[in-house]
Amino acid sequence: MIRNSLNQVLILTISNMKSRYRKTIAGFFWVIANPILMFFVQSTVFKKILNIQITGYSVFLLGGLLPWIFIVSTLDMCATILLNNGEVLRSYNINPTVIVLSQVLDNLINFLAAFFILLIVFALLGNIRFAPLLLFPLSLSVLAIFVFSISWIVSILQVFYRDIKFIIQFGTSILYFLTPIFYPQEMVPQNLQYIIELNPLYILISPIRSNVYNFTLDLYVAQIIKAMLVSGITLLIARKLWDIKKNEFYQFLR
């Protein structure tokens, strides 16, 4: 049963990607070009123009901005995914999580491609320590589970409340400034630090950033435990929400 669902996730992901790149000359390039371009623009603006004083700012930004783009773009795409695939869900005996998972996987591949292209460049420039990267798969798995869970929640809610996608777009634009992506956590005044500590997106991004920038084992262990907790709780909430809403789900799916 799980194997069948995984096969469906894979074929849907492949079909989605093929369909998106068909008739484009550069294909996959366009999808990974966006985060890379965003990275270079922000890196230049904050380092050269706003003169943020952080050693290795480009690598610091890489560890924060690219996971951020992965989370936000997946949330944006997944918000309407169940609603848009209503016809498929009502026509085949396919688990709704298959549809959500295939979009998360699609975006994960795009994120990894852009991330590693930049990582290789910085590694060649000698700005990356290799040992902490061994823990990257762990940080990535925890992040991917979180992104899947939150996308699942949002996509279910969108079926019932059509305002959700607007709230997500609005909320993530504001959160971008409240999350230490392009500025370090230390810049935030002490009395406002709790906002950062409670920001689930930052909790999930910080282990990834640690893997590429200023790694210390003690800090990483604390970060990854916190991230695992947030990720696990989000998954439980998603599961619970599905259990509560699944009776009405198919009636609203039109």
Place this chain on the structure above:
Amino acid sequence: MNSINSSDKILSIRNLSVNVNQDIYPRYTVKDIFISSVQSLVQKKNTKKTINILANINLDIFRGQRVGIIGVNGAGKSSLCRCISGVCSTDKNTIMINGKARFVLNSNAGIFPELTGRENAELLSYLMYPDLSIKERREMLQESLDFSELKDFLDSPFNTYSKGMQTRLILSMISAKSCDLLILDEVFDGADEFFQSKISKRILNTIFNSGAAIFVTHSIPQLRLVCNRLIVLNEGQIAFDGSIDDGVLFYRSIKK
């Protein structure tokens, strides 16, 4: 869904009801929600009404039966098919199937128009037949694609196909394999080829080779060709269950 023991009984449904709670007054805006919430609090007015989509359905289908389901629009035909197929939540033990059920509710859902016919056929194979092995899938795909006779067009985008070609590809896929319980919901409505081309023979073979079949259509000639039992659904209830001829007469009487 649980399995049942009797080898001849393919499907057993007991006391299946599907209800939806709907707002009496549509709540489109925040103002509507506010007014309706205050109304229900202050006046203790019930702002919701319950709609019975399916009401207390009891149904047994045995091996060899090809059950046609007809009813006016909104009678609950598709909801019943979805519940049997698992695309609807019901209480445990309400619906029991002996074996594997496969259903097709809409013939072109899941299609990526930009992809080729071959690519879409592969995708559909995973949606329609999730439990095939790699070898079985390859053979099934090859056989279906050969049968469709689309040849060189198989590598052209699906959105360049004529309506007839699209139908041919999809029907070739749908009719590729029989199963214990085959549920077809209006998949051939509008497909003229069903009775005219060689594909009708293949589809009929698939239906006849399946343990049992449920066939939803608005077409009486299709019903007479395929089915040996007829159920008429009316307002979410089984209003008639019996022979095709009597069922058609009954259906015409309630339509008047």
